[in-house]
Amino acid sequence: MRGVIHGIYKGAAEYVLPVRSVSAFKEKGVLTPEEFVEAGDTLVATCPTWSWQAGEIAKQRPFLPPDKQYLITRNVPCLKRASAVEDYGGAVEKILSGEGDGADDEWLATENVADESAETSRMEGTDDIPSMDTPAEKAEPDNDDDIPDMDEFETNDNVMEVDEASLSTPYLVATEPEENIIRTRTYDISITYDKFYQTPRMWLCGYDEMRQPLAPAQALEDVSHDHARKTVTVETHPHSSHTAASIHPCQHASVMMKLSEMLTSGGNEPRVDQYLFLFLKFIAVIIPTIEYDYTFAVGR
Amino acid sequence: MASTTSTTAPGAEGVLQFQPLQSTVDSTFWMELANNKLEKYRLSEEPCTLQGYYTPARSSAVSAPLQLTSTSLALDGDAPSAAPGGPQPYIAWGSLYNVNTLDRFKSFDRERIMAKASEEIWCDIRSGAACANPALLNRFVVYTFADLKRYSFYYWFAFPALVPPAPMRAAQIGSLDAALGADLAAAVVQASESWRGACTDATPAPAWLVWLPGTNRSSEITASPLTDWAALQERDGEVILAFCDPCNLPSNPGWPLRNLLLLAAAQWGSRAVRVVCAREKAGRLDPTFSLMVDAVLPEVPAAWPAAADHPPSQEVEDPAAVPAMAVPKTLGWEVNARGRMGPRCVDLGPTMDPTQLATQAV
Structure with a gap:
């Protein structure tokens, strides 16, 4: 319920607040819409797997070009669930907090606490997530009476098309361990501009290994458990009408500012067109197993 | 990791096996279909043109699917507007047959739409149209039933492949x-x-x-x-x-x-x-x-397939469905989520049903 109220507040605030027009990338880690477009252009030019989208006409934001409303990359593989690689996520977060100077205690403190209690929250984590899962699962029994079993459709007269030229085990490669295959999901990842927080915001739409869409809450299994219950929420995508898991942008600006400070102290001048590369590197901590292209060196 | 070693197929000349395409349907497509069903098609079951998108494989872990999104339906045959930047996705043209009831879906004559698509592909090969526009070889068909009360969608894709002699x-x-x-x-x-x-x-x-x-x-x-x-x-x-x-x-x-x-x-x-x-x-x-x-490749004589070779498995009631020329046998129905021959069903209640969304938002 808090989320709903906040959503209404945020919507109202976005309506009355002016669009940021003064660059404050280095001071606050935020972007103007023009800078978002510039950073997006660089991302698309460097990694052509990303592309600009127009989205629904009715939902276009006037402060962005009509054909550059948000960025998307599709069919990104995710071979394992995040819980399988939790330690990796923790290690990277420590590096981030090493540079901390107190300006961003809340974000970093969350990490540290979560890190220490990793064992316990890992146990709890699985119990907690279903609170979001429940509506999705509850829907099934409701529908069971009415929706026919798909068995009925599997007609015997055309059980399998016999053809020696079709690869019969098309998606399951025998050389790989079985659990690997079963768990391979793919994600459509989009990045929108959040006017309220003045930062990019990431959205995840998942598919299982048979390319059936995942319920948004299932995407939480691919989010580092430290973040699954706090940083990632299920909301309506701003440019289309469906719900998706989103990484909440409330701390993005401060983390981005910290990252660019790290770059500066390393002797590199952070450039605003590279904002999204930095952003993707930091998001990789939250979704450690989703393998999008973020391996480009920044600051060269 | 792509293997850099050259592998010879089993037997000096093994049968070349092709990995079937997979369909991936964005939930925005189903929303668009639901809107169109209510506002545009209403009770019509006429086929409409779709554009599906695909790219080269981009990861050694997963193949690239044929993707339908909200823009797949929007243009109804017109050329799509190009998204700025980056290579465009490749387009496959499809025919969507949306039926009105689950019974119609169950008894749908899928052989007929497959025959129609394969005839189009074969005509385009023989006429040379496919040479000028190779995208015509990648036609696909899909038939659907949209259960708008439950936000469930039933569908079955086919990616027609003509079987050589x-x-x-x-x-x-x-x-x-x-x-x-x-x-x-x-x-x-x-x-x-x-x-x-x-x-x-x-x-x-x-x-x-x-x-x-x-x-x-x-x-x-x-x-x-x-x-x-x-x-x-x-x-x-x-x-x-x-x-x-x-x-x-x-x-x-x-x-x-x-x-x-x-x-x-x-x-x-x-x-x-x-x-x-x-x-x-x-x-x-x-x-x-x-x-x-x-x-x-096998030899394909100019007269192949002869009309007599063509096994019209369907007992044709509709004369319009009889191909004007002999067409090779065709296959390519997609397997369902359990790997068997059958349609798929997607339940978008969790992302579309206002009641379920309200429960989730608490």
């Missing part, structure tokens, strides 16, 4: 740079990449030719459209067929090559052709991930 065989399959050597492979990729870059159409051609000169091979490699086949045969050098390959496997090409090879056999009379299966890494064609297939 005898199986196509592979003399050799390996990565492109293992087959050609790193320099030559890089030059082939470079030529293909500039061919793609020079293509300003909103619907880029998913297949093209690469010409290797007879001497001084890496210097003047060029890429050109399929229609140049005959002209290139007269020059001193080698002509290689190239196509955008959505398959990620190191040992097999993807489904779109099937109809393309049939075109090569039926239209050009090729009995052996080298094929580049173009795949990407980080958004650019990659010589180690791309494959080179030496395909051995």
Whole structure:
């Protein structure tokens, strides 16, 4: 319920607040819409797997070009669930907090606490997530009476098309361990501009290994458990009408500012067109197993 | 990891096996379909044109699917508007048959729509239209039932592949740079990449030719459209067929090559052709991930298939459904989520049903 109220507040605030027009990338880690477009252009030019989208006409934001409303990359593989690689996520977060100077205690403190209690929250984590899962699962029994079993459709007269030229085990490669295959999901990842927080915001739409869409809450299994219950929420995508898991942008600006400070102290001048590369590197901590292209060196 | 070693298919000339395409339907597509059903189609069951999108494989972990999104339905046959930046996705044209009831869905005459699509593909191969526009080889069909009260959608895709008179065989399959050597492979990729870059159409051609000169091979490699086949045969050098390959496997090409090879056999009379299966890494064609297939093709006589060969399995009630010309046998229905022959069902209640969304939001 808090989320709903906040959503209404945020919507109202976005309506009355002016669009940021003064660059404050280095001071606050935020972007103007023009800078978002510039950073997006660089991302698309460097990694052509990303592309600009127009989205629904009715939902276009006037402060962005009509054909550059948000960025998307599709069919990104995710071979394992995040819980399988939790330690990796923790290690990277420590590096981030090493540079901390107190300006961003809340974000970093969350990490540290979560890190220490990793064992316990890992146990709890699985119990907690279903609170979001429940509506999705509850829907099934409701529908069971009415929706026919798909068995009925599997007609015997055309059980399998016999053809020696079709690869019969098309998606399951025998050389790989079985659990690997079963768990391979793919994600459509989009990045929108959040006017309220003045930062990019990431959205995840998942598919299982048979390319059936995942319920948004299932995407939480691919989010580092430290973040699954706090940083990632299920909301309506701003440019289309469906719900998706989103990484909440409330701390993005401060983390981005910290990252660019790290770059500066390393002797590199952070450039605003590279904002999204930095952003993707930091998001990789939250979704450690989703393998999008973020391996480009920044600051060269 | 793409294998850099050259692997020979089992048996010196094993049957060339193709990885079937997979459908991936964005939930925005179902929303658009639901809207159109209420506002536009209403009770009409007329087929409408779809555009599906696919890319070369971009990861060794997963193949690229045929994707439907909200824009798949929007244009109804018009050319799509190009998204700025980056290579355009390739487009496959599809026919959507949306039926009104679950009973209609269950008893749907899927043989009929498959026959129609395969007839179109075969006519385009024989007429040469597919040479000028190779995207015509990648037609697909899908029939759906939208249960709007429950936000459930039933659907079954088919990616028609015409069955040649005898199986196509592979003399050799390996990565492109293992087959050609790193320099030559890089030059082939470079030529293909500039061919793609020079293509300003909103619907880029998913297949093209690469010409290797007879001497001084890496210097003047060029890429050109399929229609140049005959002209290139007269020059001193080698002509290689190239196509955008959505398959990620190191040992097999993807489904779109099937109809393309049939075109090569039926239209050009090729009995052996080298094929580049173009795949990407980080958004650019990659010589180690791309494959080179030496395909051995069956002979396709001009009179094949004879009308008598054609087994009309369907007892035809509708005379309009009888193909005007003999068409090869066709297959390509997609398996369901359990790997069996059957339709799929997606329940979008969790993302579309206002009641469920309200419960979630608490």
